[in-house]
Amino acid sequence: MIVENLRFLGHRIVNAVWRMGYASRFFMLILFYSGTSFRRFHLTIRELFSSGVMSLIIILVAGTFVGMVLGLQGYETLKRYGSESALGSLVALSLVRELGPVLAALLFASRAGSAMTAEIGLMKATEQISAMEMMAINPMARVVAPRFWAGVISMPLLSALFSAMGVFGGYVVGVVLIGVDEGSFWSQMQAGVDFQHDIVNGMIKSFVFGVAVTAIALFEGYDAPPTAEGVSGATTRTVVESSLTILFLDFILTAFMFQGE
């Protein structure tokens, strides 16, 4: 009984390490074959459309609502200390540093990442990938790498849009509806947000998240068992794994970027 459990545990661990190594090799292969996705850029453009442009609506709407909630909650809290004028810097700092990159990446993982996994998993299940290999077309260069670069390019752009819409939402609630002074809203925001320290670091974060989310999504799709069940399991794993990875990486990056001042 104990031996069986131990054997099961060992099998799980060995399997996880094995898969980790396979994923690393997969990631290196993406980078190795990514030359094609720039030489034949229309392949990347098409993926930019399906992962970036199609995610625009959800990112814009979610960003506005998050900003509006921040405006309301921030006002309620700041009012207790009589510093409602700091609402602008509160909204902008929390969006640009954390909420923009993290929430945009979470939405991107569930909107575009899961679609990528399902698409590649189904291509594998219907043997389109094998067919390409038969025709001497490298599926890594033709299918995987363009999707990877499309994800990496669109993630920082989506995060910038999310933050900008959030600031707009905070402005609508804070200034237009509640009536915080407009001048102090913007001036406190500009005084509180530093371009290099806050905005550039936020963009670096979302770039890292873009790499992580698309790499996970593509790997899960490529590694999925070629059955209906396998593809659905891989899609679920993509969302779970990339969400956890985003939050974990966010902690690591924040610890490096904003450690004490």
Place this chain on the structure above:
Amino acid sequence: MKRTTLDLWVGIFVVAGLGALAVLALKVGNLSTYNMSESYQLQAHFSNIGGLKPQASIKSSGVLVGRVAQISLDPERYEAKVTMTIDKRYQFPKDTFANILTSGLLGEQYIGLIPGGDEAFLKAGDEIKKTQSAVVLEDLISRFLYSKAEDSKQVDKQPN
């Protein structure tokens, strides 16, 4: 190769993303408010800087004229040495007075410059000699309590 509607949409997406970044940089961030390209550096020693941080603003008559570049402890004088980056458009006389002030009751600390009457101007690398340290709230309270105690002692001594 033909242009397609797909290209248009991707173009709109990229332009919107870069536009959002520009809005963040100019409207939300401080990139538009202060340009560090044309500037010179001044130094000042303070016996206590309180909560002053690098990148804190330097104001004269409430106008932003520069930012704190660096703060370190002078190993010879055991005082805080503050390096300031000042906009080249603004020149200050040699006997300018530098104070550490607080915006609002609990706000950020900044350096206020009060120009003196000297004919000669401070040059790059010069030191502002006249400085006043940050007001530390604990010191104020203890001084207040001490003077209260003194008052009450005098009251006690008065003849009944």
